[in-house]
Amino acid sequence: MNALQKFFNRYWITIVLIIVLAILIRQNFLVNNFPFSLIKKQAIIDQSIRHNELLKQQNAITFLKLQANNAVDMEVLESQARYRFGLVKKGEHYYQISESIDE
Numbered sequence: 001m002n003a004l005q006k007f008f009n010r011y012w013i014t015i016v017l018i019i020v021l022a023i024l025i026r027q028n029f030l031v032n033n034f035p036f037s038l039i040k041k042q043a044i045i046d047q048s049i050r051h052n053e054l055l056k057q058q059n060a061i062t063f064l065k066l067q068a069n070n071a072v073d074m075e076v077l078e079s080q081a082r083y084r085f086g087l088v089k090k091g092e093h094y095y096q097i098s099e100s101i102d103e
Contacts (some may be wrong), residue, residue, distance in 0.1 A: 008015065028034040079088045088094045 086094060086096075
């Protein structure tokens with residue numbers, strides 16, 4: 001057996017691990033542009049979070065506007081029901097006063 005074979009037989013695991021480490025380092029730093037790609041992705045995430053917060057605020061404002069419009073619409077509907085059909089709520093008493101015109 002020559003010296004190279006003896007060296008390889010003795011340290012083969014170490015050699016394989018060094019090769020794997022070199023491949024991983026190359027992949028992360030050269031191909032994937034490691035630290036800068038994380039910074040870009042974090043900036044995209046931060047922008048999405050800000051956009052989502054803005055949308056939540058707009059949704060809350062729109063929801064309040066809709067509630068206000070519905071409240072006004074319900075008041076109009078209730079007054080129309082009372083005036084046109086004489087409807088009353090539970091627990092209310094309806095009194096109708098008619099005026100007679102005496103001449």
